[in-house]
Amino acid sequence: MLWIGAVLGGAMQAQESDVPIYAGVFSAEQAARGKLAFEANCARCHRANLEGTERGPALKGENFWSHWENETLATLFVKVRDNMPPNFTGAELDPQTKLDIVTHILTTNEFPSGHGELKPDRDALDELQIVKKGAAASMPNFAIVQVVGCLAKDAGRWTLTHAGKPVKQASPFPPRTSAPSDRPLGSDTLLLTSVQGFGPDDQAGHKVEAVGLIYRAPNDNRLDVTALRSVAAECGQ
Numbered sequence: 051m052l053w054i055g056a057v058l059g060g061a062m063q064a065q066e067s068d069v070p071i072y073a074g075v076f077s078a079e080q081a082a083r084g085k086l087a088f089e090a091n092c093a094r095c096h097r098a099n100l101e102g103t104e105r106g107p108a109l110k111g112e113n114f115w116s117h118w119e120n121e122t123l124a125t126l127f128v129k130v131r132d133n134m135p136p137n138f139t140g141a142e143l144d145p146q147t148k149l150d151i152v153t154h155i156l157t158t159n160e161f162p163s164g165h166g167e168l169k170p171d172r173d174a175l176d177e178l179q180i181v182k183k184g185a186a187a188s189m190p191n192f193a194i195v196q197v198v199g200c201l202a203k204d205a206g207r208w209t210l211t212h213a214g215k216p217v218k219q220a221s222p223f224p225p226r227t228s229a230p231s232d233r234p235l236g237s238d239t240l241l242l243t244s245v246q247g248f249g250p251d252d253q254a255g256h257k258v259e260a261v262g263l264i265y266r267a268p269n270d271n272r273l274d275v276t277a278l279r280s281v282a283a284e285c286g287q
Contacts, residue, residue, distance in 0.1 A: 069185075071123065071178045074164020076153040081163055084154030087147050091135055100158050110158045119182065120266070122190050123168075124175035127152050131170070145170040191265050194219045197240065197273060198233040200285035201250060201258045208245045210260055210273065212285065213238040222276035224261050233259075235285070240264075241272040248278035257282035 089098050095106030102108030107117075118126055131148045143151075149170045157163065160183065168175070179190055189195055199213035214236040235257070242250075242260065261277040 069179070069181055071156075071161060071180060072183070074162050075166060075178060076156065076163055076168045077165060078157075078163040080150055080167045081153040081157040083147075084150035084152065085157075087143065088151045088154050091143060092151065095135065100155065109155050114155070114159050115182065118180045120190050121180050122176045123152070123178035123180060124172045125190070126155075126180065127170065127175050128172070189216045189218065189264055189266075191267075192263050194222050194261070194276075195264045195273070196224065196259060196261045197264075198257065198259055198281070199235060199238070199240070201242075201253050201256055201260075201278075201280075203250075203254060208242040208250050210238075210240040210242055210258070212236060213240050216264055219261060222261060222263070224259070224277055239271065241270075242278075243272055243274050245275045245278060248275060250278065253278070253280045255285060256280040257285045 088096075092106075096102055096109050100109040102113065107113055127149055130152055131145050134148070146169070149168055153163075153168060193216075195216035196219050197210060197213050197216050199210035202209050202211050212235040214234055240260075242262075244262070257280070259277075259279055259281050260273055260275055262273045262275040265272050265274070
């Protein structure tokens with residue numbers, strides 16, 4: 051039993067280490083600076099223990115996860131940087147201090163510290179997804195992605211069946227040179243919205259490349275399409 055527990059524990063640690071935000075992306079010293087800055091500037095609305103008041107929501111536990119699960123650290127940082135604290139009349143906090151505050155929020159929500167320090171680099175922070183311990187990272191909602199799958203019509207709605215793994219894209223409008231005909235299919239299904247302008251009737255049953263903004267929620271997986279084109283006349287799933 052001890053051996054089985056050790057194996058399971060090792061597997062869990064390996065899974066968590068595959069999620070970048072659990073690799074110790076900020077230091078304990080940075081989180082300590084953030085705690086001091088939080089207590090001086092944020093506790094009046096959110097309480098020193100982050101449980102929230104009528105003036106500011108809780109920043110830990112269920113309320114934290116309901117707002118930030120599967121978002122990127124860049125999204126949380128920009129929210130704090132640009133909107134917090136509201137109507138503040140004291141000295142303006144610089145972006146690095148606000149990011150330190152974010153690390154304190156992460157520590158309170160049981161994200162581990164490490165040896166490095168986070169910097170207010172939005173592109174780098176965008177690579178860190180906020181997921182629960184033991185959960186696999188997924189593409190954050192409203193990320194621009196490319197997905198390959200089979201174009202089908204179901205009950206009057208266009209769907210991408212046998213959809214493969216979404217690949218993050220820098221632009222919603224891919225160059226014409228990218229034709230991932232050899233990209234593997236998968237087992238996902240996505241509802242396609244805003245698709246009519248891309249001639250779906252002429253591509254029905256094809257293996258297609260779809261680009262757009264992905265959104266996932268319980269019983270609601272969809273792609274708001276910004277580009278769609280056939281890469282093979284048959285899907286071959």
